[in-house]
Amino acid sequence: MLSPSHNSRVLDVFPWLSVVSSEEWVKAQPAVRKYAANSRIFQREEAASYGMFLLSGTARISRIAEDGGESVMSILHAGEVCALFVLSGLSSRDYPGTITAESEVEALFVAKESFLGWLHRYAEIRSAVFGGLLDGLLRISEQVDGHRAEALDTRLTRALLRMPSEQGLLLNLTHHGLAVEIGSSREVVSRALRRYRQQGWIETGRGWIRIIRRDALESRLGD
Known part of the structure; x- marks a missing residue:
């Protein structure tokens, strides 16, 4: 369970999480972790059990090819939720990428089952998460148009x-x-x-x- 200071920090960055009840918050087993730049912070194995929210810094979302080559798909900023995690979770498919810190980052981890349950139960969380996904798609579209x-x-x-x-x-x-x-x-x-x-x-x-x-x-x- 997070300390009061961590709770305040999390709600400053993700205010829409305030709708989650205290009981559900405890059940989600939240934990805040720090990572140095260039550290691997999230990959397929973690995605099977956890959801991740970036509290500070930036991270890159990549796919690793069979030959070991890395293909950067997008950049994740503080206050955003990884679209791949949301979509893979809702479709019951394996997470297809990895997330690596570009700078020193701080990330919140919660149980995946809890996060997906919040998406179903709370309109505020659905609106924030899917609104963020839409913004991300529009940014990609603008880049493609460029x-x-x-x-x-x-x-x-x-x-x-x-x-x-x-x-x-x-x-x-x-x-x-x-x-x-x-x-x-x-x-x-x-x-x-x-x-x-x-x-x-x-x-x-x-x-x-x-x-x-x-x-x-x-x-x-x-x-």
Whole structure:
């Protein structure tokens, strides 16, 4: 059972745990542990018995391949619950990753059965946990969109540069035609071309594009 100071600290970081009754809290066998940076703090074996809440520091969630290689899936921050733990627990599947401290961390451990029971019984805990999972998915989506935007710029630049090399040559191209060619939408292509135009790399008109700074476009590809 946690000391009064630990209870206060836990509720400061995870206020929604305040709905848990004293009896249930004792049954969950809570314990706070500290780990040095680069320490392994949670893996499949622990996930079979415990749930973990990060009270301070940051940790990385990884998958370890059969050849020993590590693939980082996401970063866990203080005040967050590992999405993999929640989803693997609710689906009765083995935890697929490991959690390693990136900095010195402090973590709360509770019995897995207790935590999953809280999810079912308390709307406040469900709202906080699944809201956090949704926020995490949205962050991943934003990161993917960022990578996709970079890929779009690359595809668009290559499409422009495959045209005849004479600087200032008028190209008979429509935004729709370029969008079809590079697998995007007309609106997205139009926004990208607007940025290129504002940089002074191209000029555009109805049904045509003129490359003004071919060297600038080539530099985007690292050629």
